[in-house]
Amino acid sequence: MNYFNATENFITRMFTLEYSYLFDYLLPGLDRLRLPIPLGGTSNHFKVEYLKQLGRWDPFNVTEDADLGIRAAAHGMTVGVINSTTYEEANSRYWNWIRQRSRWIKGYMQTSLVYNRHPIRMLRILGFKQWISFQLFVTGTPFLFLSVPIVWSVFIYWLVTQTKIFDPFLPPLVVYWGLFNLLGGNFLGVYLNMIAIFRRRLHFLMPYSLLNPFYWLGFHSVAAYKALWQLFSKPFYWEKTQHGITKVKSANS
Amino acid sequence: MELRKSKAQIRNKTKEILLWGGSFLGLFLFLLLLNTTAYKNNYAYNELLMLGEKVMLVFHGSPPRLENLGFVYPPLMYLFVLILQNPFISSAFVGASSASLLLFSTFKAYKIGRIPLIVAFSVLLYTLASPASLFLLSEHQSLCLFACVFLQLVHHLYRYCRYQYTIDLLLFGMVTAFLFFIRFQAILLIPLLILPFLTTKERQSTGQKMSIIIIAFFPSIFFLSGWSYINWVFMKEPFYFFRAWLSSTGSTIGWNPAGDWYGATVYLIDRIKDLAPLVLPVAVAVVRQWKIGYRKCRVTPSILAAPFVLIWADAISGVIHEHSMSYSILFLLAALSFWTHVPVEEKMPWIDRLFALTLIVSLIFSWVIPADKHREEHAFRQALIRPIEDSSVSHARAIVKHIRPTGLVLIDDTRGFPIVFVEGNAKRFVLPYQYEYETVLSAPQFFVDYVIVYSGRGKTPAQDRVAGRWPEALFGYLPGFRFVGHFGDFILYERMESLIEKAGFLSAP
Numbered sequence: 001m002n003y004f005n006a007t008e009n010f011i012t013r014m015f016t017l018e019y020s021y022l023f024d025y026l027l028p029g030l031d032r033l034r035l036p037i038p039l040g041g042t043s044n045h046f047k048v049e050y051l052k053q054l055g056r057w058d059p060f061n062v063t064e065d066a067d068l069g070i071r072a073a074a075h076g077m078t079v080g081v082i083n084s085t086t087y088e089e090a091n092s093r094y095w096n097w098i099r100q101r102s103r104w105i106k107g108y109m110q111t112s113l114v115y116n117r118h119p120i121r122m123l124r125i126l127g128f129k130q131w132i133s134f135q136l137f138v139t140g141t142p143f144l145f146l147s148v149p150i151v152w153s154v155f156i157y158w159l160v161t162q163t164k165i166f167d168p169f170l171p172p173l174v175v176y177w178g179l180f181n182l183l184g185g186n187f188l189g190v191y192l193n194m195i196a197i198f199r200r201r202l203h204f205l206m207p208y209s210l211l212n213p214f215y216w217l218g219f220h221s222v223a224a225y226k227a228l229w230q231l232f233s234k235p236f237y238w239e240k241t242q243h244g245i246t247k248v249k250s251a252n253s
Numbered sequence: 254m255e256l257r258k259s260k261a262q263i264r265n266k267t268k269e270i271l272l273w274g275g276s277f278l279g280l281f282l283f284l285l286l287l288n289t290t291a292y293k294n295n296y297a298y299n300e301l302l303m304l305g306e307k308v309m310l311v312f313h314g315s316p317p318r319l320e321n322l323g324f325v326y327p328p329l330m331y332l333f334v335l336i337l338q339n340p341f342i343s344s345a346f347v348g349a350s351s352a353s354l355l356l357f358s359t360f361k362a363y364k365i366g367r368i369p370l371i372v373a374f375s376v377l378l379y380t381l382a383s384p385a386s387l388f389l390l391s392e393h394q395s396l397c398l399f400a401c402v403f404l405q406l407v408h409h410l411y412r413y414c415r416y417q418y419t420i421d422l423l424l425f426g427m428v429t430a431f432l433f434f435i436r437f438q439a440i441l442l443i444p445l446l447i448l449p450f451l452t453t454k455e456r457q458s459t460g461q462k463m464s465i466i467i468i469a470f471f472p473s474i475f476f477l478s479g480w481s482y483i484n485w486v487f488m489k490e491p492f493y494f495f496r497a498w499l500s501s502t503g504s505t506i507g508w509n510p511a512g513d514w515y516g517a518t519v520y521l522i523d524r525i526k527d528l529a530p531l532v533l534p535v536a537v538a539v540v541r542q543w544k545i546g547y548r549k550c551r552v553t554p555s556i557l558a559a560p561f562v563l564i565w566a567d568a569i570s571g572v573i574h575e576h577s578m579s580y581s582i583l584f585l586l587a588a589l590s591f592w593t594h595v596p597v598e599e600k601m602p603w604i605d606r607l608f609a610l611t612l613i614v615s616l617i618f619s620w621v622i623p624a625d626k627h628r629e630e631h632a633f634r635q636a637l638i639r640p641i642e643d644s645s646v647s648h649a650r651a652i653v654k655h656i657r658p659t660g661l662v663l664i665d666d667t668r669g670f671p672i673v674f675v676e677g678n679a680k681r682f683v684l685p686y687q688y689e690y691e692t693v694l695s696a697p698q699f700f701v702d703y704v705i706v707y708s709g710r711g712k713t714p715a716q717d718r719v720a721g722r723w724p725e726a727l728f729g730y731l732p733g734f735r736f737v738g739h740f741g742d743f744i745l746y747e748r749m750e751s752l753i754e755k756a757g758f759l760s761a762p
Contacts, residue, residue: 183482187475187476190471194468195468198419198422198464203461203464206463206467
């Protein structure tokens with residue numbers, strides 16, 4: 001999947017960067033390693049009999065597609081990636097984007113909570129490799145977005161004030177490890193995005209890949225906190241995304 | 254049929270793995286035998302001794318001295334010594350891995366018809382019989398690792414230019430960045446390595462060209478920035494690592510105090526003159542390139558020029574290698590990579606034969622070149638046959654013999670690292686990184702039994718701190734201490750009180 005309105009504004013550019021990496025590298029990578037694939041909502045093709053065997057999907061989960069991918073893995077079925085591209089409209093407005101993303105992140109939280117009700121049983125069913133992959137990609141994603149503002153705040157406060165108040169909590173090994181994560185994590189996030197858009201020949205997006213840390217902080221984390229709030233206040237509420245707002249015409253229209 | 258085919262494939266693969274695994278093991282044991290024999294006979298390359306001492310301080314220092322590995326020295330240079338905890342084993346391991354990789358890629362190139370058997374055989378002979386390559390593989394670990402990673406860089410660069418696979422560009426970018434963590438000066442290769450991308454004959458838009466360059470060099474720039482940031486945070490100076498690395502390298506390899514643009518260029522020309530007979534295959538590679546011309550990218554000129562730039566970069570930053578011919582191997586690898594990666598449509602057997610011939614000439618010269626041009630290799634060769642007298646290891650051993658097993662020693666390990674390594678017990682030394690060093694230095698007679706002063710001059714800007722505090726110690730006088738003797742560039746002092754104790758004057762009646 002990719003977006004036809006990548007050039008429209010900053011949000012659509014960042015969204016295209018993210019999805020180029022997700023659909024061109026991450027999902028095919030999971031496919032190749034035979035790991036559970038949390039499905040996306042567009043261009044999924046199912047064999048109905050298998051869908052019935054899985055008990056359809058969880059109607060209370062707001063990312064029923066992701067739930068379905070894990071459900072398939074738990075039943076020993078595999079989800080593959082087809083080498084084709086469906087072009088969709090990228091969300092071009094900030095609050096609309098937050099609505100859509102908060103629903104997705106809330107869905108990941110729900111999926112994680114549902115399948116972790118009996119983590120050991122889940123581990124037995126999936127096997128270690130698939131289980132750890134599920135924990136990293138489905139459980140880990142909301143955690144990551146929730147932790148970003150906290151760790152960046154601590155880091156920036158420490159950088160600006162050179163305070164010693166964190167010293168008792170941060171022994172040298174933790175500081176080195178944290179520094180490695182800060183540099184290594186941001187490097188990989190940025191570089192893999194660069195590779196993805198290079199492969200797609202979307203060269204004009206190259207400088208935008210450097211803005212990924214801002215995208216994670218100003219977009220994903222905001223959506224993650226909204227999702228966390230809704231998980232308690234309106235767990236099954238479906239945040240509707242407004243479509244058809246782009247000013248760019250798709251190739252099909 | 255399919256099953257039989259796959260079984261045959263598995264058998265071939267297993268055979269290949271066993272063959273190259275066996276070669277690695279054989280080479281590893283061979284190189285380990287070489288460097289341990291040389292050490293037994295009083296020779297080890299200073300870099301190995303320095304690595305050994307630093308790693309000893311990581312595990313047995315008081316307190317452990319881990320930060321130097323991260324902030325001062327290139328971390329990848331240390332990695333293997335840190336893991337294996339022995340510089341000789343790690344050097345043999347790196348050497349055997351590099352040599353196996355080189356031989357594997359050479360014979361693979363022969364198998365697919367890129368190079369004739371005579372070239373492959375010459376490479377094998379050179380690897381196993383040249384003092385330059387044996388020294389590099391068994392003693393000069395950092396340059397050996399650098400050469401190995403450089404080979405990978407060249408491999409992915411050639412492949413990307415030929416097939417345009419994104420994975421090769423990505424790996425090229427990562428490998429180039431890793432070079433920085435083996436030798437900081439490698440960052441100066443970037444302008445040279447950009448050239449093939451800028452001069453490509455492929456039709457590319459400016460945006461595409463820029464994207465390729467960004468992907469190729471973003472990791473290097475990011476790692477450099479990250480490293481500067483870490484140094485800024487912890488050392489309050491973004492380029493602390495570079496300064497510290499240069500002074501430490503200066504103390505182990507050699508130092509050119511007049512390292513400027515002009516001086517570096519003159520030094521480069523001198524080095525090329527010295528190494529000329531050893532690097533003849535590069536001239537043949539230039540002729541071959543001129544004969545076959547360019548197809549897509551102009552990779553070869555950059556690859557062949559890279560070792561020149563590295564020598565120049567070392568010289569301009571003050572580091573000199575005039576006592577070793579190790580760098581000649583980089584030239585040979587660059588020329589060989591051109592052969593193994595660029596096939597020719599029309600066979601030119603004469604140039605293949607000429608290349609093999611120059612490799613053999615280089616091998617012969619590596620044995621007969623005058624000793625003053627390659628003192629390190631010469632000493633290494635001698636130490637494989639019999640013990641040598643005048644070396645840092647022999648002097649360190651002589652000093653250690655004079656020190657009582659319980660005596661505490663004051664030393665500046667910027668130059669005194671061989672003594673710390675040879676002694677083997679870091680806790681017996683008071684070293685500059687320790688909190689109490691300044692106190693001990695101001696009044697050594699109250700704290701230590703021995704003081705070691707470095708008296709060599711003109712080789713490094715890093716002054717010996719003991720000599721800096723007690724200049725008269727260079728002339729045989731140190732208050733409260735007795736002059737024991739000169740050991741190479743070191744002077745050993747023993748505390749007077751300690752002598753009295755030894756004579757029993759202070760013992761109870």
